[in-house]
Amino acid sequence: MDRTGNAAPRSGLSRRSMLATAAAGVLIPGMVAGAAAPHAAAAAGLTRKLTIYAEPLPGGQFGYGLEPGKASIPGPLLEIYEGDTLEIELVNNTDQRLSIHPHGVNYDTNSDGAPLNNSFNKPGETRTYIWRTRTQYKAANGFWMPGSAGYWQYHDHAMGTDHGTVGLQKGLYGGLIVRKRGDLLPSRQYTVVFNDMMINNKVAPDTPMFEANQGERVEWICIGHGIFPHTFHLHAHRWADTRTGMLNGENDHANVIDNKNLDPGASFGFQVIAGEGVGPGAWMYHCHVQNHSDMGMAGIFLVRNPDGSMPAGAQEAIDRFKHHDHTGHTAQSGATAHSNH
Ligand SMILES: [Cu+2]
Structure with a gap:
């Protein structure tokens, strides 16, 4: 499809073939142990590296994309398994400051994406953001702490205001899925x-x-x-x-x-x-x-x-x-x- 809608063109393609063509917009978590594997220990997590390009779009809008010239609104749907780490090199091909800020995952202040933490790309700058995830675990007090699995999202947190209000208005956002191993995968x-x-x-x-x-x-x-x-x-x-x-x-x-x-x-x-x-x-x-x-x-x-x-x-x-x-x-x-x- 239509990269603007992420109406994923997966039909007829196996998960693995999509992995080989990640440019289609989706990071497939498969690969590690397969979709049918039981919940794995956090130690099984992989570090996945990718480059995202923030670019201007017609009409004064902006988008994230996995290749130069391929920015879209929404940006690419990112998808990983609990326990994996995502290392994102964000290339800012615009003349404004911007960032990428995730919901639902773990990150340090320098991957926060917020101007509060001086964590953003200046115009033309490239910067790396690291998002970590984990499986559920039993904390010392006996409580089960949740893992990172969920339907989350990412967005700019720096363009226009300290909250990225202009970046959000203009299209700098996308979806982030963290799956548990064994979750059913869609077509x-x-x-x-x-x-x-x-x-x-x-x-x-x-x-x-x-x-x-x-x-x-x-x-x-x-x-x-x-x-x-x-x-x-x-x-x-x-x-x-x-x-x-x-x-x-x-x-x-x-x-x-x-x-x-x-x-x-x-x-x-x-x-x-x-x-x-x-x-x-x-x-x-x-x-x-x-x-x-x-x-x-x-x-x-x-x-x-x-x-x-x-x-x-x-x-x-x-x-x-x-x-x-x-x-x-x-x-x-x-x-x-x-x-x-
Ligand atoms: Cu409404």
Whole structure:
């Protein structure tokens, strides 16, 4: 796909082949012991090195990318296993100060990404950030301390203000998944960022259309940024309100939901089987704050037929969406809302 939406083009590719082509935007954690391996000791962790380029994009926006000239909004979806360390060389190809600041993982003050700790890239500067993760462990007091596994995110913390407010507005953000060994791996991944009054810095009808074939396992990574509270709603699909979005067996009575708060700084993820129990079709995802959806915080989850063909009525639904009047979004979403493509 469309690198702006991270609608991951994984279908038909094995996890290992994707690892060999990391430029596709995803760091695959596989490799170490395989997806089916039991939880390994923290000592099994690997150090994974990568270079990320922060670059200007058309329309005054900015993005992170894994190669020069390939920056996108959101940035590449980063994915590792608990116990691994990520060593990120951040190249600043802009004329502004910026950084990369993660949620959910461990780091020293000099990898914090905050001006408070003098931890950022000056214009044109390259700087290394180290993010560490760990498996759960029993602390001396007998409490179980959580591991790093979760649906997290990273973002700029230095452009414009000491909190990176301008960098965030303009697109310097992305998803970060830390998995436990044994977690089920999806066929496709979608990163959805509710940022101010935009989705991935777009407003409808230019918001990303995420596609899958009926029966495919798809993973959603949902992130909130900006200054407004939001709620993420997905039509016709639901998930458990747990770390993975899945139940832990037939006697797991975790709450099942299809709508979840997505306030600034929050992130969560889940997996669904596309079209399970409902069939293929053009299904909406949107913010459920009504004036937000009315103003363009909506998009389409297109579940194709199992053979990849278009289901009956779906194209008509897409056409209807494209011509839908998202009244007022230009007034509300401001200059950053405009498409950069
Ligand atoms: Cu909203």
